[in-house]
Amino acid sequence: MTNQIELSGVNKHYGAFHALKNINLSIAKGTFVALVGPSGCGKSTLLRSLAGLESISEGELKIAGQLMNNVPPRKRDVAMVFQSYALYPHMTVEENLTYSLRIRGVAKAEARKAAEEVAATTGLSHLLKRYPRELSGGQRQRVAMSRAIIRHPKAFLFDEPLSNLDAALRVHMRKEIRALHDRLHATSVYVTHDQIEAMTMADHVVVMREGVIEQQGKPLDLYDKPANKFVAGFIGSPAMNFIPAVVAEDGKSLTIDLGSVKHKIATDHQVQPGRKVTAGIRPEHIGLTAPGQGTFDVPVAVVESTGSSTFVTAATTPELTIVETGRGMARAGETIGVIVDPSQLHLFDETSGIRL
Secondary structure, three states: OOOOEEEEEEEEEEOOEEEEEEEEEEOOOOOOOEEOOOOOHHHHHHHHHHOOOOOOOEEEEEOEEEEOOOOOOOHHOOOEOOOOOOOOOOOHHHHHHHHHHHHHOOOOHHHHHHHHHHHHHHOOOOOOOOHHHHHHHHHHHHHHHHHHHHHOOOEEEEEOOOOOOOHHHHHHHHHHHHHHHHHHHHOEEEEOOOHHHEEEOOOOEEEEEEEEEEEOOHHHHHHOOOOHHHHHHOOOOOOOOOEEEEEOOOOOOOEEEEEOEEEEOOOOOOOOOOEEEEEEHHHHHHEEEOOOOOOOOEEEEEEEEEEOEEEEEEEOOOEEEEEEEEEOOOOOOOOEEEEOHHHHOEEEEOOEEEOO
16 A cells, blocks of 8 residues: 655754654555644644644655655645634635635636535535634534545645534544545544544554654554553553552562552463562453452442443552443442453553553
8 A cells, every 4th residue: 555644754853842753654545544642742743744834853754755845835735624623704615615726726616616516525515605603613623624625635634623622523523524534535644632532533543752653553453452551541541550560479470559459460471570560451351249259359439320331439549440331339438349350451661661
C-alpha cells in the first residue's frame, strides 16, 4: 500500500523548547490515523506541521511522495477541519462550501453543483441558504467537513473537531466522520485527547507524550500489549490499575502492596526474583466473588452503577477500580473477594515504566 504521508526524523523547536522529537511516521493511503495524548504532547503541533501552518526544524515531510518542507499551506493540497469550525459568518452555507473553489477560478454554476453534491452526502441540502449563526454545533461541524470534502484533498486533517459538542452528539458525529472517511476512501489524520475517540474511529493510533511517539499500532494491539506504563494508563477507560509489587523468590509470583492489603499472587511472567515492579490490571479484568473465595479480599469504598455496568472502588492504597457487568454484588462499607487472572496481568519496570 502506498504511503500518502511520511515523516522522517522530524523535529520542531520553539526557541529552547523541543516540541517534536525525532518523529517517524508513515501513513498509508486511505488510512484513518488518530494522534492521541495529553494536552501539550505535540499532537496539534504535528498536525499543523502537516498542514504547513508550522514549519519543521529538522527532518523530512512528504505528502503523496513529494517533499513538503518548504511548500506553503495552500499548495499542499490538504484540508483542515478545526475545533472552532472556522466558518465565514457573513457567508451562507453554500458560499462557505464554494469559497475555496471560487478563489481557484471554478465557474459559479460548477461550484454550486459541487456544493449541492457534497451537501447531499453530508445531510446539508436543506441548509444551503442559512448562515452559520442559524446552525447548531453539529450542523456547523458538518459544514466545516463539507468545505474540506469539496476540495478532494490528498489528506484530511482534523484538529479535535468534536470537543465543542455535547456527549451524545460527539458519539453520533464519530460515526458520521468514520462513515464519511470510508465512503471517500480518504487519508485522514485525526487529533484528539479522547482515547475512546481514537480507539473507536482509527485504523492506526499514535500515542504521544512530550513530543515523542510512545507507541503506535492498531487500537486493540495498544490495548492488549502496551509498550509502557504511560500507554497502558492512557489507553482504556476506566484506566488500568497499577499496583506496586515485588517478584517472589520463584520468579513466577508477586507480592502486591495495596496498603492495608498485601498478598502473594501468581503471574504468567518469569521475572528476576526480588525485582520491584508495577503490576497492571484493567478494571474489567478483575472478577468479584464472596469474601474468602477469590484471590484476596478488599474493603469496598464506593459503588457506582450505570445500569449496564457497576464501577467498584476498593478502599486500598492505591485505590483499586473494578468494573462489573450489570448491577453487581458489591456494597459500600462491606468486604468483597476479588479474582485476578494471572494471564491478564501486565508487568512494568518500576523505574523506567517499560513493559517486561
